[in-house]
Structures are given as structure tokens and as C-alpha cells.
Amino acid sequence: MVTPLIPGRFTIRATDGKARLGTLQTAHGVVETPIFMPVGTVGRVKAVAPDDLAGIGAEIILGNTYHLYLRPGDELIHRRGGLHGFTAWNKPVLTDSGGFQAFSLSELRTIRENGVEFRSHLDGSQHLFTPEKVVEIQRNLNSDIMMVLDECVAYGTPYDYTAKSIELTTRWALRSRAIHPACSSGNLLFAITQGGFFADLRSRSVEQLCGHDFDGFAIGGLSVGEPKSLMYDLLAHTVPLLPADKPRYLMGVGTPVDIVTGIENGVDMFDCVLPTRNARNGTLYTSQGKINIKRTQYAEDDGPLDPGCSCYTCRTFSRAYLRHLQHSGEVTAFRLNSVHNLTYFLNLVRGARAAVAEGRLAAFAAGIRAVYPEGGV
RNA sequence: GCGGAUGUAGCUCAGUUGGCAGAGCACCUGGUUGUGGCCCAGGGGGUCGUGGGUUCAACCCCCAUCAUUCGCC
Numbered sequence: 001m002v003t004p005l006i007p008g009r010f011t012i013r014a015t016d017g018k019a020r021l022g023t024l025q026t027a028h029g030v031v032e033t034p035i036f037m038p039v040g041t042v043g044r045v046k047a048v049a050p051d052d053l054a055g056i057g058a059e060i061i062l063g064n065t066y067h068l069y070l071r072p073g074d075e076l077i078h079r080r081g082g083l084h085g086f087t088a089w090n091k092p093v094l095t096d097s098g099g100f101q102a103f104s105l106s107e108l109r110t111i112r113e114n115g116v117e118f119r120s121h122l123d124g125s126q127h128l129f130t131p132e133k134v135v136e137i138q139r140n141l142n143s144d145i146m147m148v149l150d151e152c153v154a155y156g157t158p159y160d161y162t163a164k165s166i167e168l169t170t171r172w173a174l175r176s177r178a179i180h181p182a183c184s185s186g187n188l189l190f191a192i193t194q195g196g197f198f199a200d201l202r203s204r205s206v207e208q209l210c211g212h213d214f215d216g217f218a219i220g221g222l223s224v225g226e227p228k229s230l231m232y233d234l235l236a237h238t239v240p241l242l243p244a245d246k247p248r249y250l251m252g253v254g255t256p257v258d259i260v261t262g263i264e265n266g267v268d269m270f271d272c273v274l275p276t277r278n279a280r281n282g283t284l285y286t287s288q289g290k291i292n293i294k295r296t297q298y299a300e301d302d303g304p305l306d307p308g309c310s311c312y313t314c315r316t317f318s319r320a321y322l323r324h325l326q327h328s329g330e331v332t333a334f335r336l337n338s339v340h341n342l343t344y345f346l347n348l349v350r351g352a353r354a355a356v357a358e359g360r361l362a363a364f365a366a367g368i369r370a371v372y373p374e375g376g377v
Numbered sequence: 378g379c380g381g382a383u384g385u386a387g388c389u390c391a392g393u394u395g396g397c398a399g400a401g402c403a404c405c406u407g408g409u410u411g412u413g414g415c416c417c418a419g420g421g422g423g424u425c426g427u428g429g430g431u432u433c434a435a436c437c438c439c440c441a442u443c444a445u446u447c448g449c450c
Binding site: 039040041042046047062064067094096097098099100101103104105121122147150152192218220221222223224225249250251252253254255258271272273274276277278280281283292294295296331334 | 404405406407408409410411412413414415
């Protein structure tokens with residue numbers, strides 16, 4: 001009765017302008033796009049248990065190669081049935097390659113032709129990530145969507161360095177594909193385009209990668225401190241260059257307005273720590289805008305966090321109680337706030353999918369921008 | 378009853394030879410974009426226990442007094 005899944009098959013069912021409504025098949029299920037993917041760096045979305053994720057409606061989550069390799073180790077996870085068996089999450093998982101950690105934990109790392117040498121942030125031990133090693137780790141994790149090792153350059157990196165960097169990222173991507181040919185397993189492999197903040201380098205990076213048979217293409221290296229308008233300009237420039245028949249993934253982005261803008265430009269997948277990290281700090285996204293639950297004005301506010309939300313948190317607790325939990329440093333505050341913020345982000349892409357299906361994405365996006373007028377951080 | 382110690386921000390405490398009242402935490406307001414449950418930025422806060430004295434000038438020196446605390450009768 002159930003047609004077998006064909007990992008990697010991407011079907012576009014509708015479009016609205018440049019935006020697409022699609023389905024991506026993976027070894028652990030079908031993902032409807034555009035999608036937001038909660039981040040679960042060490043094999044768990046922080047503060048959120050699997051049954052919470054079911055209530056939120058999460059369809060795919062992230063894990064991180066760098067963190068899981070260091071602790072508890074990819075081979076240990078492999079012996080326990082991969083990430084799905086180990087973490088009791090049987091839906092799709094995408095794993096980031098560790099390229100971004102090489103960037104963000106950059107104090108003690110060296111980038112060479114062969115790969116990235118780095119020191120563990122846990123114990124200072126020396127390690128080497130090659131493109132091949134990173135694929136091998138992600139196969140041990142049995143990731144549904146593996147990301148190639150890439151070099152992410154900082155905002156402000158000069159043109160010459162960035163130009164050399166995209167060549168390296170391309171060579172690494174092809175080495176990754178060489179040891180993991182298309183259709184060789186249920187582990188899909190996405191390439192990552194780079195190019196810093198130079199439109200022609202963004203174009204060149206896409207040209208070098210898109211002729212090869214990757215299962216999807218990511219845009220990396222954005223939202224690293226640049227002005228908002230620059231990111232949007234590069235997005236509008238780059239997304240149309242990507243293969244139309246493959247999923248497009250904007251890495252590490254973003255705010256509600258960023259996500260809607262990405263969808264309008266034709267991006268299919270997003271991930272960001274913002275909803276979960278901000279949840280733990282008391283910054284919450286609602287249908288009426290962003291609020292800081294710690295504020296004094298909520299001390300005796302008996303209303304729900306977001307009257308327009310039907311998540312467990314909003315159904316059950318008052319703003320006054322949530323503020324109290326946050327002020328008390330109670331771990332339950334992390335959970336309840338994370339459940340709410342993730343519900344907001346998942347509802348956001350759900351709403352966008354419905355809008356694309358009905359050809360009214362522009363109006364939907366205008367509604368989001370009206371609620372988050374400053375760009376919605 | 379006698380002797381000592383201590384009284385400075387909500388809390389714990391610095392404060393030089395007498396020269397504009399300080400820190401940490403807490404509190405308040407922002408920030409947080411392929412996550413080190415972190416971190417960063419800004420802000421509001423004072424009858425220096427109380428009363429007197431000396432001095433151009435006192436948290437600081439002198440006297441008295443109150444409170445807290447420790448020890449001894």
C-alpha cells in the first residue's frame with residue numbers, strides 16, 4: 001500500500017513566483033518543503049524531548065558532525081543503530097559537516113588543502129577533518145542528509161582570499177562525492193556554495209558545483225554579521241543560479257522575515273538556532289511580534305503567551321508563570337519556551353506552504369513583515 | 378555587667394595619607410542567525426547605623442549612642 005521511498009527524489013508540486021512547494025524523500029520519510037529544521041547539535045534539540053517534537057510537528061532535525069564526533073563518537077553511535085537508533089528519533093536527520101565549527105571555533109584551527117586541523121573545544125586534543133573523513137563520520141551517524149566539508153569565510157574577508165576559498169570548497173565537495181557516489185545509499189549528500197560577499201564569486205561557486213550530481217545545494221556563509229540588505233541582495237542573486245530540480249538549503253538562517261524572504265527567493269530548507277537559543281534566554285516569537293518574557297510588564301499577565309498559538313505552552317500556562325520560571329532559571333522554562341518558539345517557526349513554514357499552494361505568498365510575507373518590522377531578529 | 382569585632386547599594390563586601398561613593402551578584406532594558414544552557418552591551422539604584430565634634434574638606438580622625446555578633450564573668 002505504501003510506495004517505497006526513493007531517497008533523494010525531490011518533487012515540486014506548485015510554485016508561486018520563485019517560491020516552490022515540494023517534497024523531498026529520504027530514507028526515514030518525506031519532508032515537505034519549504035521546511036524549517038530545528039537544530040539538535042549533540043543529538044537532541046536542546047531542552048526538547050522527542051514527544052515534544054511530535055507535538056511541535058517537526059519533520060526533520062539537525063545534528064552536528066563536529067560535536068558528535070568529539071562526543072560520544074560516531075563509531076559509538078554507529079554501533080547503536082546510528083543517530084536514529086541512538087536518539088530515538090526515527091524521522092529524517094540532516095547533519096552539518098563541521099565546516100562552520102571550524103569557522104566559529106577558529107582560535108585554534110588550520111585550513112590546509114587536505115582538510116581542517118583543529119583542537120577540540122572539550123579537551124584541546126588535535127584532530128583532522130578531511131572531506132572524506134567527514135563523509136565517513138556522517139555515514140556512521142547514518143545521516144539522511146550529509147553536508148560536505150566547506151570553508152566558511154568571515155564577513156570582511158578580502159576578495160582574493162574568498163576566490164581561493166571557493167576553489168578549495170569545490171575541490172573538497174568533489175572529493176566528498178568521489179567516495180560517496182550518487183544513489184549509493186540512503187545517505188544523501190548536499191554541496192555547499194560559498195563566495196563571501198562578492199556576487200561574481202557566488203556565481204562562480206555555484207557554476208563549479210551545480211554540474212555535479214549532488215542531491216541538494218546549500219548556500220553557506222551568509223548571516224555572519226553582514227548588513228541585512230547585503231544578505232538579501234546575495235540571496236536574490238544566488239538562488240536562481242542553483243539547479244531548479246534539486247532542494248536548496250540556506251544554512252543557519254534565520255529570523256521569521258529572513259525565512260519568508262528566503263522562501264520568496266526559492267529556498268526550500270532552513271535551519272537556525274534562533275528559536276531554541278532565544279527561547280532559553282526568554283525571547284519569544286509570537287503572532288504579535290517578538291517579546292521578552294522576562295519583562296516586568298508580564299509579572300501579573302494572566303493571558304497566554306500567544307493568543308494565536310495552540311502549542312502546549314500557550315494552551316497551558318500564563319505569561320506571569322512563564323516569566324516566573326524564566327526568572328527562576330527553572331529548566332522547565334527552557335523546555336516550554338523552546339516548544340513555543342519551534343511551534344512558531346514550524347507554523348511559519350506551514351503557513352508559507354499553504355500560501356504558495358494558493359498563490360498568495362506575497363500577502364503572507366507582507367503579514368510577517370508587518371509583525372516584525374525591524375527585520376524580526 | 379566587662380572586653381573585642383562589625384555596621385557603606387536589595388545581598389556579600391572593597392574603599393589608599395582625610396580630597397567627586399566603588400565592585401561582584403541581584404534587579405531593569407537591549408542584543409543573540411550551519412548552538413560551548415553561554416556570552417555581550419547599556420541602565421537604575423546610597424541620609425556610608427544614628428547624633429554631635431575637629432577640619433577648607435570626614436566613609437575615613439575624636440566623643441556619645443543604637444544595633445548585630447563573639448568571648449569572659
